[in-house]
Amino acid sequence: MRTSLKVFTWFKIPVYIHWSFVLIFLYIFWMSSDQPMGLMDYFWQTLTIVALFACVLLHEFGHSLMARRFGVETQDIILTPIGGIARLERMPEKPKQELLVAIAGPAVNVVIAILLFLVCKFIFFAGEVEWWYFKSSVQDMLSLKTGSGDAEIILEDSGLNLPTWMFILPLLMVINITMVLFNMIPAFPMDGGRVLRALLAMRFGRVKATKWAAYLGQFAAAAFVVYGLYSNQFMLALIGFFVFNTARQEDQMVRTDSVLNNYTAKEIARTQFTKLLGNDWMQSPIELYTRTLERNFLVFDFTGQIIGYLDEKSILAAAAKKELSVSVTQYAQSPVEIVQEGESLRYIYYLITTAKKAIVGVVNAEMELVGVIDSTSLENFLQLNKS
Ligand SMILES: [Zn+2]
Structure with a gap:
């Protein structure tokens, strides 16, 4: 694996970082090239990214450690700029086990989000304006209104001067909520796709379940592409395209698998x-x-x-x-x-x-x-x- 760098081993699972990670830091420097940033700004930005990927990593460990409970080991976990991949030796085929493995990842982010919420509540609740700011900023972020939302106005009107880390905590909380929502989209390769397949497999068997889950996934992905292009959100269209292909591959793989199991x-x-x-x-x-x-x-x-x-x-x-x-x-x-x-x-x-x-x-x-x-x-x- 020459394209990735091993950073550490945790729970006996090696964690690698993909080389393209460098691009993220280049992106920050590029973004900040037109407005001068102090050393502290770089520090906070880097810390935010590290914290963000720590959440991604914990999500993957959620999958891996749940899989280990069913006797399935994880080869390694690779972090890429677009997310993490836990390479399980295989996916447990019993629907209930697959369901639990798939859901363990997002469950970790739910826990992190709740913990961050409690911390924020403790810190921001000290002042009424601060709490008001916290609530509005979370609302703004969830509705993608950063920079122009209510929170900004509250900051300006009240003259509130918050230290940088107080901006980062709500941001991380929102990121974890977004990760849960995004991963629960019921389409491969998202965790939601596996949850859907496992639920269907309990009734209809794995091959049929995969077929239906793949169809639904492709439909959802196609909707992403159309909506993304329509609303000029090319990132969304790109993700849709990626999901569409993966859904097809998964379907093919399971079909091949069932043929292979039935012959000698x-x-x-x-x-x-x-x-x-x-x-x-x-x-x-x-x-x-x-x-x-x-x-x-x-x-x-x-x-x-x-x-x-x-x-x-x-x-x-x-x-x-x-x-x-x-x-x-x-x-x-x-x-x-x-x-x-x-x-x-x-x-x-x-x-x-x-x-x-x-x-x-x-x-x-x-x-x-x-x-x-x-x-x-x-x-x-x-x-x-x-x-
Ligand atoms: Zn996941």
Whole structure:
């Protein structure tokens, strides 16, 4: 992960910051370039941003620690300028567990908002004008009227002189409320989308629930785009576009998943395949590549033992270098993954797509090789079984 910097580990979960974070600070300097800022102003602005991302981080830890309760670990948490991502090893599939994991994040922000409210109440309630100011400024911020709202007028009329941090507390409270509202939009990838899916899944099963949640999500996202463009709020349109795509991907992923869970290696293993010998020249796989549809091969020694595999990339590389009379072992890789006929396709999908094994051998109960599966077989199978 070269694009992110590890900052610390908390609850045994490493926290990374994405490089594009620098952009936020550049943005502040750029924004403030036309009006001179003192050192203290930079200090407060930086502190506000740090506090803001602390809230985002706590939100992600909400998801991660709830997931841990169900035995799902978190690989890492990455903070990006547009929010945090907790990369869970997997999403718990039981609807009730997914519901709790999804809701734990926003719940953290609810708690933070309440705590900030209590602190504000304690501090601002000291004076009537201050409390009045606090209420108006929160109202202004929630209705996006910063700079021109009632709070500004109260400040001017009363001659109230508040220290900077007293502006930051209500701001942070409002940000946490906004995070809750934004995350509870019932569309993927927002937490609200997962809550909706989990609720639907309790009745209709996961595949159908995802389909409906994805449709609703796409509808909401399309409304965002239209409204954003109509009201000249391009950020909103951009977010809508992003949500629209993610909703589609999630739907596709769950459909693929349900197909993969329902089939085994035996059902897609290719029973006719060429056995390459280790001391064959690269000319033979290149020839096979040209004249047949085989792309990845298993490599054997003269006693019939599997010693490695040759993938499409290596064949193309050898062809490009015109290394026709080099032995296959020079290009072969090992070890070869061997699976039982009854192995679920989901595991084979993992081997081929995530672990990057080009070809997998399939054996029967007597440990005899009965077929092979490579990325082409997998793609063809998924094409045929698109639901
Ligand atoms: Zn979340």
